[in-house]
Amino acid sequence: MTLSAQSLDAGPRPLRARLAARRVPLSILALCLLPWILPSEALAVNVLVYGLVAVGYNLLFGYTGLLSFGHAAFFGTGAYVTGIAIGRFDVPWFAALALGVAAGGALAFVIGLLSIRTRGIYFSMVTLALSQLVYYIALQASSWTGGENGLRGFTVSELNLFGWTVDFLDPVKKYYVIMVFAAAALWFVSRILNSPFGSVIEAIRENETRARACGYDVERTKLISFTLSGLICALAGTLFALHLAIVPLDILHYHTSGMIVMMTLLGGAGSFFGPFVGAFAFLLMEDVVSLWTPHWQIVVGSVFILFVLFLPKGIWGTLMAWRAGR
Amino acid sequence: MSAPLLAVENIGRRFGGFVALEGVTASFASNKVTAVIGPNGAGKSTFFNVLSGVLPPSTGTMRFKGRDLAGTPQHRFAHLGIARSYQITNIFPELSVHENVRVAAQAFRSRYDIWRDRAALTELDDKAAAALAAVGLTHRGSATAKFLAHGQQRALEIAIALVADPELLLLDEPTAGMGPEETKEMIALIEKLAAERTILLVEHKMKMILGLSDRILVLHHGRLIADGNPQQIQSDPEVRRVYLGQNDGYA
Numbered sequence: 034m035t036l037s038a039q040s041l042d043a044g045p046r047p048l049r050a051r052l053a054a055r056r057v058p059l060s061i062l063a064l065c066l067l068p069w070i071l072p073s074e075a076l077a078v079n080v081l082v083y084g085l086v087a088v089g090y091n092l093l094f095g096y097t098g099l100l101s102f103g104h105a106a107f108f109g110t111g112a113y114v115t116g117i118a119i120g121r122f123d124v125p126w127f128a129a130l131a132l133g134v135a136a137g138g139a140l141a142f143v144i145g146l147l148s149i150r151t152r153g154i155y156f157s158m159v160t161l162a163l164s165q166l167v168y169y170i171a172l173q174a175s176s177w178t179g180g181e182n183g184l185r186g187f188t189v190s191e192l193n194l195f196g197w198t199v200d201f202l203d204p205v206k207k208y209y210v211i212m213v214f215a216a217a218a219l220w221f222v223s224r225i226l227n228s229p230f231g232s233v234i235e236a237i238r239e240n241e242t243r244a245r246a247c248g249y250d251v252e253r254t255k256l257i258s259f260t261l262s263g264l265i266c267a268l269a270g271t272l273f274a275l276h277l278a279i280v281p282l283d284i285l286h287y288h289t290s291g292m293i294v295m296m297t298l299l300g301g302a303g304s305f306f307g308p309f310v311g312a313f314a315f316l317l318m319e320d321v322v323s324l325w326t327p328h329w330q331i332v333v334g335s336v337f338i339l340f341v342l343f344l345p346k347g348i349w350g351t352l353m354a355w356r357a358g359r
Numbered sequence: 360m361s362a363p364l365l366a367v368e369n370i371g372r373r374f375g376g377f378v379a380l381e382g383v384t385a386s387f388a389s390n391k392v393t394a395v396i397g398p399n400g401a402g403k404s405t406f407f408n409v410l411s412g413v414l415p416p417s418t419g420t421m422r423f424k425g426r427d428l429a430g431t432p433q434h435r436f437a438h439l440g441i442a443r444s445y446q447i448t449n450i451f452p453e454l455s456v457h458e459n460v461r462v463a464a465q466a467f468r469s470r471y472d473i474w475r476d477r478a479a480l481t482e483l484d485d486k487a488a489a490a491l492a493a494v495g496l497t498h499r500g501s502a503t504a505k506f507l508a509h510g511q512q513r514a515l516e517i518a519i520a521l522v523a524d525p526e527l528l529l530l531d532e533p534t535a536g537m538g539p540e541e542t543k544e545m546i547a548l549i550e551k552l553a554a555e556r557t558i559l560l561v562e563h564k565m566k567m568i569l570g571l572s573d574r575i576l577v578l579h580h581g582r583l584i585a586d587g588n589p590q591q592i593q594s595d596p597e598v599r600r601v602y603l604g605q606n607d608g609y610a
Contacts (some may be wrong), residue, residue: 079508103464183429224473224474225473227476227477228473228474228475228477228479229465229468229469229472229473229475230469231466231477232458232461232462232465232472232474232477233462233470233471235451235452235454235462236462239451239452239453239454240449240451240452242445243445243449243450243451243519245445246411246413246433246434246436246437246442246445246449246460247437247466247519247523248434248436248438248467248523249434249466249468249470250432250434250470251573254470261473
């Protein structure tokens with residue numbers, strides 16, 4: 034028994050460690066190249082935005098171990114608040130972005146407060162129910178949100194900040210502007226994961242009972258993680274609104290929450306760059322497969338099932354484990 | 360004599376209509392080893408869960424260093440100086456052995472800080488290394504915890520409790536599932552730890568308890584039926600009746 038335990042012992046992982054130390058610059062480099070790899074800039078922006086949502090979601094799901102089915106609420110709230118602030122109140126884009134992030138974060142705090150004491154499937158169901166509540170509010174408050182038609186009429190054609198002007202209609206420029214925010218968010222998540230707080234959430238993911246016995250206030254830690262995760266998803270939402278100049282009601286639907294979960298799992302939950310890889314793979318599959326069949330979900334869904342069954346660490350997680358094992 | 364480290368008075372715990380623990384009064388002085396024994400279902404685990412804050416008592420009071428523990432949430436117990444191990448191994452399986460202990464030490468240093476680097480808290484690495492050395496796991500520091508042998512996982516769990524530098528250490532069946540060799544090592548470890556802290560342990564291995572403990576509490580059907588040194592407990596007619604009546608070979 035001791036012998037087999039010895040041989041299974043994981044040794045030091047130099048490559049993984051080296052990658053981890055440089056994960057932010059490497060991730061940003063990959064994002065810089067993205068528009069030149071993908072067939073269109075619009076698709077690249079989508080990968081950026083959904084990748085960012087998945088990164089935010091991963092903080093909660095992959096690192097804290099909480100399976101939320103309600104993250105569409107924060108993504109959507111960020112988008113709606115930004116759109117309404119610009120379209121209705123003529124707020125400058127940068128302030129609208131900050132408002133969207135703040136609103137999404139505040140909503141995450143409230144939903145977190147209501148859901149965090151439940152566990153397992155109950156936690157998932159409470160987050161799902163509360164996010165659907167937000168969906169129906171958006172559906173009913175159509176004078177504010179445009180209801181089923183979505184929110185329109187807040188096109189931002191150029192961005193001004195400190196005397197700089199960027200033509201936001203140029204797809205390449207648009208991509209790189211949005212990328213700056215995504216890069217900042219990636220740095221922020223990396224910051225969290227490297228911090229003492231990052232080791233606490235991992236400990237809670239690994240063993241809640243033990244973490245509590247060690248002296249950690251598990252509920253409070255989870256709530257902070259939930260809120261931080263919601264803030265990042267809300268940022269993705271505001272960028273999504275600026276990008277599309279429309280907020281479809283679907284963004285709040287639980288289908289979106291499910292898609293975020295799928296992207297995260299596909300890329301690799303609990304890995305730093307996995308969620309971006311997942312968003313990339315998911316959206317690329319959608320883009321390519323929908324060229325020859327409208328039923329692209331069948332293909333994407335099958336691939337997803339294969340991954341869950343045979344490669345539960347996802348694309349990026351498997352790749353890292355494989356490199357580490359060599 | 361100075362005030363006891365821990366004093367419980369008339370504590371009880373009900374689960375619905377079932378009384379798991381009733382009217383237990385005892386106090387524990389510093390630097391002694393006390394064993395809690397009793398047949399299965401006697402209330403030992405409930406007693407431990409109450410003492411470590413997992414379950415609030417339904418009745419009675421608990422004082423630790425003179426401080427009333429009523430209403431104290433479980434996670435505060437570690438900060439007061441009470442740490443525990445569990446009957447079923449309770450570690451962080453996917454983390455490295457070193458990180459298991461380091462993160463336990465971190466609870467007393469930094470819990471919500473997101474702006475610093477965890478690697479900058481080097482004193483925690485030293486503390487973790489010292490705790491691992493104390494339980495003889497130094498050579499396994501970089502291993503993933505779930506790959507350790509059973510006995511080593513039990514030792515790791517004690518290191519996790521130890522790094523908190525608790526005044527009161529609660530050990531719930533520390534040798535459960537261990538072979539004779541591992542049990543011997545664990546007994547030596549507990550003896551070493553007992554020199555500078557108060558230890559309460561639940562055990563089934565009678566020989567071990569008699570050799571190790573300064574004092575033994577016997578629980579039966581949730582009640583404290585005997586409290587004394589090993590000689591007194593061995594000759595106690597009530598204890599003999601409970602154990603012989605059980606006929607499970609412990610006595």
